[in-house]
Amino acid sequence: MTLTRRQTLGGMGALGLSAFMPRYAYAQNSETLVVPTLGGVWEQFWRENIAPAFTEMTGANVTLDVGNGRVFGANLRAAGAEEPPYSIVMTNEVFAQSLRKEGFFEELDLEKMPNYADLYPIAQTAGGYGAVGTYSPIGIGFRTDMVPAPSAWKDLWKDDYKGLIGLYNFANSAGKMELLLASKIFGEDQYDVDAGFAALADLGQVIQVDFNLSTAMASGEIAIAPFDFAEIVRLKGQGLPVDYVVPEEGVIAFDQTLNILANAPNKDLAYAYANFLISPEIQEMLMRQFFTSPTNSKVTVPDELKEQVPISGEGMAAILQWDWEFVNENQNDLSERWAREVG
Incomplete structure (x- = not known):
């Protein structure tokens, strides 16, 4: 957390x-x-x-x-x-x-x-x-002065956000959820990781962190990323032009x-x-x-x-659920693929 x-x-x-x-x-x-x-x-x-x-x-x-x-x-x-x-x-x-x-x-x-x-x-x-x-639910945080407001996770793949995206890396549980989410959105279900990895690769260059995306958001290095709602409110309170949305597909x-x-x-x-x-x-x-x-x-x-x-x-029903047994059983393969295909 x-x-x-x-x-x-x-x-x-x-x-x-x-x-x-x-x-x-x-x-x-x-x-x-x-x-x-x-x-x-x-x-x-x-x-x-x-x-x-x-x-x-x-x-x-x-x-x-x-x-x-x-x-x-x-x-x-x-x-x-x-x-x-x-x-x-x-x-x-x-x-x-x-x-x-x-x-x-x-x-x-x-x-x-x-x-x-x-x-x-x-x-x-x-x-x-x-x-x-x-x-601690996570939706989409974004810089209001840099990009238009999204409404869904799938919007991250729009041209408006190319080169401005932040992600948690695979070592963080949120990174694992990002993979399963992309698999669910672009494949048959959360287990369709071929589709998930292909989708993440299609995002192009992204900034990955193990823990803290706020620094990159504050500096303008990224303009959109999965974000804890309260953290966006904190950044807004510091005067940063940011906001969040609850994605229509649900939250991680x-x-x-x-x-x-x-x-x-x-x-x-x-x-x-x-x-x-x-x-x-x-x-x-x-x-x-x-x-x-x-x-x-x-x-x-x-x-x-x-x-x-x-x-x-x-x-609370908007909080998406994941098969952690599947992730744990395939941890090494998924981690290696992330490093190879996402970066």
């Missing part, structure tokens, strides 16, 4: 939040839950808000393990499925899928996650093995899926934490702080945030 885009809007303080959350009597002060989390502003927010609120609710301690999906996966594989270092992992589904297939995660015990019933269907993932904790999205380890050292506490993260109160906190689209249907996006969070409610 993008770490540079977030500007604080406030949010409920950890201690104030505890008044709205149920307390769990089983957790003792001696218990500690190891929580893998992203770094940067995510780590800071977890350390200052999420972790204290969970401790207030349960009485348990929280230890943050900062990294990313690749790091968490490597740590789990090094330890083995029988003795995992974590009880719960929240990571991009592309990483979660392979770990799930290797037997690290269990099917969710929904009696221990009552908030799961309030998730949008799109967030009830992996056949009951996962629950999406956050979605960074996701963070909650997964419980089958041999979790502290399984009950892991379930309490998962249920905590998908509660309306925490989903609203995350929306206000990181402009994520709430996955709990009880959360309503207020009018003052609708520009930063345009995907919510019935609009």
